[in-house]
Amino acid sequence: MNFPVIDPQPIWISLQLAGVTVLILLTLATPLAWWLAHTRCRFRVVVEAVVALPLVLPPTVLGFYMLLLLGPHGWVGGPVQTLTGSSLAFSFTGLVFASTLYSMPFVVQPLHGAFESAGKIPMETAQSLGASRLDAFFSVISPLARRGYLTATVLGFAHTLGEFGVVLMVGGNIPGKTKVISIEIYDRVEVLEYAQAHILSAGLLLFSFLILVTVYSINRRLPVQMV
Amino acid sequence: MTDLLQAKFRVHYPSFSLDAEMRLPTKGVTVVFGPSGAGKTTLxxxxxxxxxxPSGFMKFADQVWQDDARGIFIPPHKRKTALVFQESRLFPHLSVQENLLYGYRRTAPLDRNLHLDEVVQVLGLADLLKRYPHKLSGGEKQRAAIGRALLTSPKLLLMDEPLAALDRQRKAEIIPFIKSVEDKFAMPIIYVTHSMHEVLQLVNTMVILQAGKVVxxxxxxxxxxxxxxxEVLGxxxxxxxxxxxVAEHDEEFALTRLDFMGQTLIVPKQNVAVGKTLRVHIHSKDVSLATAPPAGVTxxxxxxxxxxxxIGAPDRDGFSVDIELDAGRPILATVTRKSLANLKLKPGQPVFAHIKAIKMIRS
Known part of the structure; x- marks a missing residue:
């Protein structure tokens, strides 16, 4: 029996994609989740619903619209094409863009929950001790929301790692550019290379399981309440 | 006069309104007393x-902190006030020492009048510094919270029922610390409570609030x-x-002699050094009156x-009447109408007030 040859490139692209997506999402989701947790604006529910849409939509729906949006004639893809001369569709940047939207709820929702459960008191207390709002956010609120940040990071990362439909439609399965691990597994199965499919699948399964176990056990140990 | 805190606030909510005007000294403990819902916390x-x-004026000594007529409103973190709440509100992710230093580090170095060591010493926090809030007892948490507030070097310390969440023993444990804060740091304190026990121990000036108004x-x-x-105080x-x-201790009879406005009160022996102040509370029903000094031994x-x-109006029960006396300080006596008629008292008349019971207030 031949030793199965694993192409490391899809794994590397998947990790890069998940890493970049999570970093972008944490930056965007923090102010968004803070706003959702504290605003009394009546459009709040609309924003909440939009953020949650990727949870219920088939990835192909999202992928289809992303393709239109990012393509050479799309609202985003068009100007980018004019500026840089290359299309966002079927590119790594396009994948990052699509993944950011697709994984948004997995990052926003834990942060929203964390900010909401922290309540107004920590902010008020920090301000009464002379902290500005921004200072209070970094010195008190974000440490209190550690659980939320950990959950958001891990879920965002793991979910981006596991996506299939959107990356297939937006990325187009270009080896070395947009072919990620989940698509590679699909391809191996298509050509009946079950051994390779097994290694990749089991690896992904084990990896996902391990980080979830780690997160849940760390979360149990972090203090969150003001006393 | 600049040593005054002047404040006037009007707040209207659908279910509650506050319309309070105050002129308070900027030293000692001012207790804001009133039933729940009177507006103490809002104040x-x-x-x-x-x-x-929305319509307010506040001046602390010579600094205006709010004047809506002139559009002045100094935000909370720029006022030199510090707050202590019913819950300690310590930051759970910081040790006691880091909690204590949170406000200190955010106070401009030139404005820092109080420093970690002295606050730790006065509040007895030395053994707690390395611990985290969830490892502290209720009383320890409140002491740490008071320390954290003090280390912002405030000009005014505001305390909102700081002992309400503690049991009797813990309360008794904290009150001396609050007194020593006022004493050692000359820090004016405004203290909100509905507990008469706390009032008697701490009060210098009192503000009585009822239904949003200063009574x-x-x-x-x-x-x-x-x-x-x-009605309000009971x-x-x-x-x-x-x-x-405290003037002297009489070891033979186990008594202590107290000086009061040139007169003397004798109480059971107190464990308080001569020369120290002792606050006493006398109930009006324990004061009876005579127009002549007692003949013979009493x-x-x-x-x-x-x-x-x-001389007040007869009480609702019809048989007693309250009489206000001047013994250098005011004292109230509750006597029966019958006795009043027998004594034929008139305003300005000298009397002898027999004090049947004296309650020492100490922590």
Whole structure:
């Protein structure tokens, strides 16, 4: 029996994609989740619903619209094409863009929950001790929301790692550019290379399981309440 | 006069309104007393700037902190006030020492009048510094919270029922610390409570709040002999709160002699050094009156010379009447109408007030 040859490139692209997506999402989701947790604006529910849409939509729906949006004639893809001369569709940047939207709820929702459960008191207390709002956010609120940040990071990362439909439609399965691990597994199965499919699948399964176990056990140990 | 805190706030909510005007000394402990829902917390939040009364004025000594007529509103973190709440509100992710230093580090170095070591010493926090809030008892948490507030070097310390969540023993443990804060750091404190026990131990000036209005404000000694406050304070409390100084101890009879405005009160021996102040509370029902000094020997040890100031209207029960006396400080006496008729008392008349019981207020 031949030793199965694993192409490391899809794994590397998947990790890069998940890493970049999570970093972008944490930056965007923090102010968004803070706003959702504290605003009394009546459009709040609309924003909440939009953020949650990727949870219920088939990835192909999202992928289809992303393709239109990012393509050479799309609202985003068009100007980018004019500026840089290359299309966002079927590119790594396009994948990052699509993944950011697709994984948004997995990052926003834990942060929203964390900010909401922290309540107004920590902010008020920090301000009464002379902290500005921004200072209070970094010195008190974000440490209190550690659980939320950990959950958001891990879920965002793991979910981006596991996506299939959107990356297939937006990325187009270009080896070395947009072919990620989940698509590679699909391809191996298509050509009946079950051994390779097994290694990749089991690896992904084990990896996902391990980080979830780690997160849940760390979360149990972090203090969150003001006393 | 600049040593005054002047404040005037109007706040209207659908279910509650506050319309309070105050002039308070900027030293000692001012207790804001009143039933739940009287607006005590709202008043404190207005003073701190956490809540902006739509129509308000506040001046602390010579600094204006709010004047809506001139569009002035100093935000909470720029006022030199510090707050202590019912819950300690310590930051759970920081050790006691880091909690203590949170506000200190955010205070401009030139404004820092108080430093970690002295605050730790006065509040007895030395053994707690490395610990985290969830490892502290309720009393320890409150001490740490008071310390954290003090280390912002405030000009005014605001306390909102800081002992309400603690049991009796813990309360008794904290009160001396609050007193020493006022004492050692000369820090004016505004203290909100509905506990008469805390009032008696701490009060210098009192503000009585009812349904959003200031019913009465002034030195505690005047408040506790003001017959008009019977409803608010309860007739159990009315009489006199007197500041005395310990003159001498009588070991033979196990007594302590207290000096009060040139007169003497004798109480069971107190474990307080000579020369120290001791606050006593006298109930009006424990004061009886005579127009002449006792002929012969009496078992009553405490007889104060006083003058009748005002004679109140008969009580609702119809048989007793409150009489306001002046013994250098006001004292209230509750006697029967029958006795009043026998004594034929008139305002200005000198009397001898027999004090049947004296309650020492100490922590």
């Amino acid at each position: 404190l939040r207005c003073l701190s700037g956490l809540e902006k009364a 009465r404000q002034g030195p505690a000694q005047e408040i506790f002999s003001d017959v008009r406050l019977k 007739d159990e409390q009315l009489g006199a709160v007197l500041e005395t100084s 078992s009553v040890l405490n007889i104060l010379r006083a003058k009748v100031k005002t």
